[in-house]
Amino acid sequence: MSLNLEEKKAVVAEVAGQVANAKSIILAEYRGMEVSDMTVLRAKARASGVYFRVLKNTLVRRAVTDTPFSMLSDHMIGPLVYGISDDPVAAAKVLHEFSKQNDKLIIKGGAMANYVMSAKEVANLASMPSRDELIAQLMGTMQAPVAKFVQTLNEVPAKFVRGVAAVRDQKQATV
Known part of the structure; x- marks a missing residue:
């Protein structure tokens, strides 16, 4: 038509x-x-x-x-x-x-x-990759250093707690 x-x-x-x-x-x-x-x-x-x-x-x-x-x-x-x-x-x-x-x-x-x-x-x-995929990859790349930094900061007190727990376990084993 x-x-x-x-x-x-x-x-x-x-x-x-x-x-x-x-x-x-x-x-x-x-x-x-x-x-x-x-x-x-x-x-x-x-x-x-x-x-x-x-x-x-x-x-x-x-x-x-x-x-x-x-x-x-x-x-x-x-x-x-x-x-x-x-x-x-x-x-x-x-x-x-x-x-x-x-x-x-x-x-x-x-x-x-x-x-x-x-x-x-x-x-x-x-x-x-599409625009949205590229933005997601960029955001992941930008987030990675921050996430690693937070993980590293969190590891210091966690290591201290594990050390104190090991000392406690050692003292309980000797008693």
């Missing part, structure tokens, strides 16, 4: 709004995928905070015009699904993981601001 001019303008405005906040856009060909598989993929994308839609390439080309993603227009060929995310890794991770399970989803490429990525680069990006 074809969209009228007002509906097309609304779609372009919606996509342009998503692109304005995006850190990455991933393109994948979905030719031959079953509807049930696409529904599962949509749910995974939604859970990861990824804007995920099947869109007409001409409408997306209009939406990315005059944005850092405008170089991606040359790669918008064929039936594509678009994953747009404000987390640079999230869209790549969702689509890459799903493409491993479903051979009908083929990642064609992607882009980060002013940089177009090949399918291999998208796979490399997907293997990186």
Whole structure:
């Protein structure tokens, strides 16, 4: 079913709004995928905070015009699904993981601001930890010295108590 001019303008405005906040856009060909598989993929994308839609390439080309993603227009060929995310890794991770399970989803490429990525680069990006995982690793690294310091401070009185207990046990054994 074809969209009228007002509906097309609304779609372009919606996509342009998503692109304005995006850190990455991933393109994948979905030719031959079953509807049930696409529904599962949509749910995974939604859970990861990824804007995920099947869109007409001409409408997306209009939406990315005059944005850092405008170089991606040359790669918008064929039936594509678009994953747009404000987390640079999230869209790549969702689509890459799903493409491993479903051979009908083929990642064609992607882009980060002013940089177009090949399918291999998208796979490399997907293997990186997400922002939340990196923050968790950083917090663990920052917490480790403090935890070790507290453990060391706690060891001094514990060692003293163990020494006093050993002396007590020794005195009781001699009595």
